[in-house]
Amino acid sequence: MTGDPEAAIVTVLGSCVAACIRDPAIGVGGLNHFMLPESKDGVWGKASASLRYGNFAMERLINDILSRGGKRARLEVKLFGGGRLAQQSGGVGERNAAYVEAYLRTEGIVPLVSEMGRNWAVRLIYLPVSGRAFLQDLPEGTSRVSDVEARFERALPRRMPVGTIDLFS
Numbered sequence: 001m002t003g004d005p006e007a008a009i010v011t012v013l014g015s016c017v018a019a020c021i022r023d024p025a026i027g028v029g030g031l032n033h034f035m036l037p038e039s040k041d042g043v044w045g046k047a048s049a050s051l052r053y054g055n056f057a058m059e060r061l062i063n064d065i066l067s068r069g070g071k072r073a074r075l076e077v078k079l080f081g082g083g084r085l086a087q088q089s090g091g092v093g094e095r096n097a098a099y100v101e102a103y104l105r106t107e108g109i110v111p112l113v114s115e116m117g118r119n120w121a122v123r124l125i126y127l128p129v130s131g132r133a134f135l136q137d138l139p140e141g142t143s144r145v146s147d148v149e150a151r152f153e154r155a156l157p158r159r160m161p162v163g164t165i166d167l168f169s
Contacts, residue, residue, distance in 0.1 A: 001030030013081030015093030029128030
């Protein structure tokens with residue numbers, strides 16, 4: 001998150017979602033990039049890794065803007081990612097997109113832009129102070145992005161809820 005008018009945030013998205021959020025009145029904004037919709041405890045290695053989950057990433061970015069004097073009613077939101085990559089199973093991109101849309105509805109925030117659900121990876125450049133966003137399609141990089149996302153998904157902790165039985169893991 002920044003208030004620096006020269007700052008640009010760049011990320012590459014496949015099934016992940018990036019929410020670009022700013023308060024134009026105070027010139028502060030940022031971008032989150034989450035890999036999975038939600039987690040109850042946010043456990044995924046290090047403490048900052050919890051921001052890989054939508055529920056933690058959305059709360060953190062909005063609260064950081066509000067703590068700098070932002071107002072919820074002025075928040076401008078642009079959504080990107082949530083791709084349907086061919087090599088993927090489980091519809092992670094669709095689940096991420098559905099999560100962020102439901103989250104914003106619950107918060108009473110209507111996104112200005114929603115560019116989600118492409119069949120390839122994209123590069124996003126976001127200028128938080130001006131709110132400008134640039135999207136570049138990366139169809140040739142989609143398989144590489146998908147491979148990286150699959151490695152992260154395999155690294156997730158696999159905790160079984162108490163009282164459940166896993167016969168074929």
